[in-house]
Amino acid sequence: MKNEFQVIADLIEKDKKVLDVGCADGTLMKFLKDNKNINIRGLEISKEKVQECIAKGLTVIEGNAEKDLKQFPDKSFDYVVLSQTLQAFLNPELVLDELLRVGKKAIVTIPNFGYWKVRFHLLFKGTMPITKTLPDEWYNTPNLHMCTIKDFFHFVKSKDIKIFKSLALNNLNSSIINESNLGVKNLFADLGIFLIEK
Amino acid sequence: MNTEKNIKTLIVKKPLKLDCGKTIKDFPIAYETYGSLNSKKDNAILVFHALTGDQFVTGINPVTNKEGWWSYAVGPDKAIDTNKYFVICSNVIGGCMGSYGPSHKDPDQKIFGTNFPVITINDMVNAQYNLLDHFGIDKLFSITGGSMGGMQVLQFISNFPDKSKTVIPIATTSSHSAQNIAFNELGRQAITADSNWKDGNYTSNDTNPGKGLAVARMAAHITYLSKKGLQEKFGRKLQEREDLKFGFDADFQIESYLRYQGSVFVDRFDANSYLYITRAMDYFDLAKQFNGNLSEAFINTNAKFFIISFTSDWLYPTQENKDIVIALNSIGADVGFVEIESDKGHDSFLLDVPDFLSALKNFLDKSYEEN
Numbered sequence: 001m002k003n004e005f006q007v008i009a010d011l012i013e014k015d016k017k018v019l020d021v022g023c024a025d026g027t028l029m030k031f032l033k034d035n036k037n038i039n040i041r042g043l044e045i046s047k048e049k050v051q052e053c054i055a056k057g058l059t060v061i062e063g064n065a066e067k068d069l070k071q072f073p074d075k076s077f078d079y080v081v082l083s084q085t086l087q088a089f090l091n092p093e094l095v096l097d098e099l100l101r102v103g104k105k106a107i108v109t110i111p112n113f114g115y116w117k118v119r120f121h122l123l124f125k126g127t128m129p130i131t132k133t134l135p136d137e138w139y140n141t142p143n144l145h146m147c148t149i150k151d152f153f154h155f156v157k158s159k160d161i162k163i164f165k166s167l168a169l170n171n172l173n174s175s176i177i178n179e180s181n182l183g184v185k186n187l188f189a190d191l192g193i194f195l196i197e198k
Numbered sequence: 199m200n201t202e203k204n205i206k207t208l209i210v211k212k213p214l215k216l217d218c219g220k221t222i223k224d225f226p227i228a229y230e231t232y233g234s235l236n237s238k239k240d241n242a243i244l245v246f247h248a249l250t251g252d253q254f255v256t257g258i259n260p261v262t263n264k265e266g267w268w269s270y271a272v273g274p275d276k277a278i279d280t281n282k283y284f285v286i287c288s289n290v291i292g293g294c295m296g297s298y299g300p301s302h303k304d305p306d307q308k309i310f311g312t313n314f315p316v317i318t319i320n321d322m323v324n325a326q327y328n329l330l331d332h333f334g335i336d337k338l339f340s341i342t343g344g345s346m347g348g349m350q351v352l353q354f355i356s357n358f359p360d361k362s363k364t365v366i367p368i369a370t371t372s373s374h375s376a377q378n379i380a381f382n383e384l385g386r387q388a389i390t391a392d393s394n395w396k397d398g399n400y401t402s403n404d405t406n407p408g409k410g411l412a413v414a415r416m417a418a419h420i421t422y423l424s425k426k427g428l429q430e431k432f433g434r435k436l437q438e439r440e441d442l443k444f445g446f447d448a449d450f451q452i453e454s455y456l457r458y459q460g461s462v463f464v465d466r467f468d469a470n471s472y473l474y475i476t477r478a479m480d481y482f483d484l485a486k487q488f489n490g491n492l493s494e495a496f497i498n499t500n501a502k503f504f505i506i507s508f509t510s511d512w513l514y515p516t517q518e519n520k521d522i523v524i525a526l527n528s529i530g531a532d533v534g535f536v537e538i539e540s541d542k543g544h545d546s547f548l549l550d551v552p553d554f555l556s557a558l559k560n561f562l563d564k565s566y567e568e569n
Binding site: 041047050051054055056057058059060061062063071072073076 | 502504523524527528529530532533534535536537538539553556557560561564565567568
């Protein structure tokens with residue numbers, strides 16, 4: 001399991017009710033179910049991935065987060081997880097609002113466009129950056145709204161969303177992000193993980 | 199109309215009050231079982247059949263000598279694995295494969311015909327509930343069915359919220375739409391317009407409204423397929439002829455196919471049963487039973503739901519299946535949902551659609567492991 005999922009799992013206490021939005025093949029869901037006795041649900045747009053989840057015995061709803069989150073009642077989950085998908089929505093702000101309505105807390109991870117390798121790539125190669133967390137070409141990337149850790153940090157603050165914890169991830173190392181180290185973390189982390197609440 | 203000795207029957211002694219106000223008692227429910235009930239009695243699956251189905255789910259139907267209607271899904275090592283599970287299916291009341299219906303005799307030994315009480319999906323599942331007592335099953339492992347079978351699944355878990363661990367409605371709806379009712383009415387009109395129908399008393403008049411019933415089946419059959427599926431299978435291909443004949447014989451293969459579907463149906467189905475069962479479907483509106491709030495139908499159950507729809511099903515489209523998912527999610531129920539890609543229309547659930555069959559199998563087997 002990738003390190004990002006381990007960090008997410010560490011943020012969630014045992015026996016909670018969790019919704020994994022864009023749960024893909026259910027790797028994180030299965031881990032949370034087996035290791036933390038989590039009552040876990042998934043929402044996934046890909047039919048193939050939904051089938052993989054069913055084969056793992058996971059409860060998944062085939063659907064689109066931009067349209068299908070509205071069926072869940074307010075605060076019906078302890079945590080709602082959205083891993084590296086926010087930038088792929090037509091309207092990320094609306095999805096973020098929905099995550100925070102449905103979940104008592106939300107865990108959102110974002111691939112960091114401020115990561116030094118990304119900046120380097122654009123600065124010296126002059127072409128759209130391709131990295132481990134941003135593997136696609138400009139013409140086939142699902143990402144519509146790239147942002148940096150700094151952008152996201154300021155965005156949630158501006159929406160009066162409370163940040164419980166924000167972590168910078170670089171390979172196997174995770175470290176706390178705060179106002180004073182934001183610039184440095186924004187340069188050296190390829191992934192940002194935010195535990196937020198509204 | 200079938201009283202063959204191969205039909206197992208449970209006589210329900212207990213009076214059953216029907217939605218129409220009448221009460222029936224000492225009535226037969228014809229059923230069939232597959233696999234064996236384990237000692238803990240926790241491996242039973244109750245399967246509900248659709249409009250023209252019957253209790254003979256799989257293997258060779260001893261009355262028609264044809265394959266059971268869900269042979270693709272049910273059997274040893276299949277999606278509903280009879281090596282593992284005990285499958286029960288019964289003919290719905292109002293039907294014509296041995297359960298109490300319009301071809302049966304009333305207490306005065308006269309064939310009911312249209313004097314049989316109008317029954318509902320609710321009446322059907324209340325009647326079938328007696329099978330649990332009969333087999334001494336406290337809680338089913340699962341209930342499942344497609345189309346009208348799915349309606350019975352929804353009604354059953356609403357009526358008996360703690361009687362099944364898992365619930366699998368397939369290609370169904372919680373409320374029959376105007377379009378659904380319209381197609382059923384077309385079928386009923388075809389039957390009653392046949393002069394051999396004789397106000398439903400065709401048996402005593404020694405006639406059979408076969409033409410009307412065949413037309414009803416032909417019209418319905420079109421609704422079970424998709425435009426794309428029909429086009430790919432038949433297109434404008436001609437039936438055993440080089441060119442058009444400028445007449446009204448079956449020039450096109452699709453015509454011949456529909457005529458065949460109509461004619462074989464007449465051999466195995468009773469016209470009055472067709473009227474009664476389509477009526478039951480039309481009356482089905484689960485939300486209405488709960489003042490318009492479908493979620494209330496499921497508020498008392500902890501069962502795990504898995505809902506399946508098909509992309510090309512325009513009779514019970516994905517959105518109507520999703521409405522059930524939405525109603526369940528709004529009360530925090532445990533519900534999974536998948537829409538299966540298929541060109542085979544509403545009939546997909548009866549056919550060899552591998553993604554469907556593997557989803558069904560995985561859901562059942564994984565849920566059973568967690569038992």
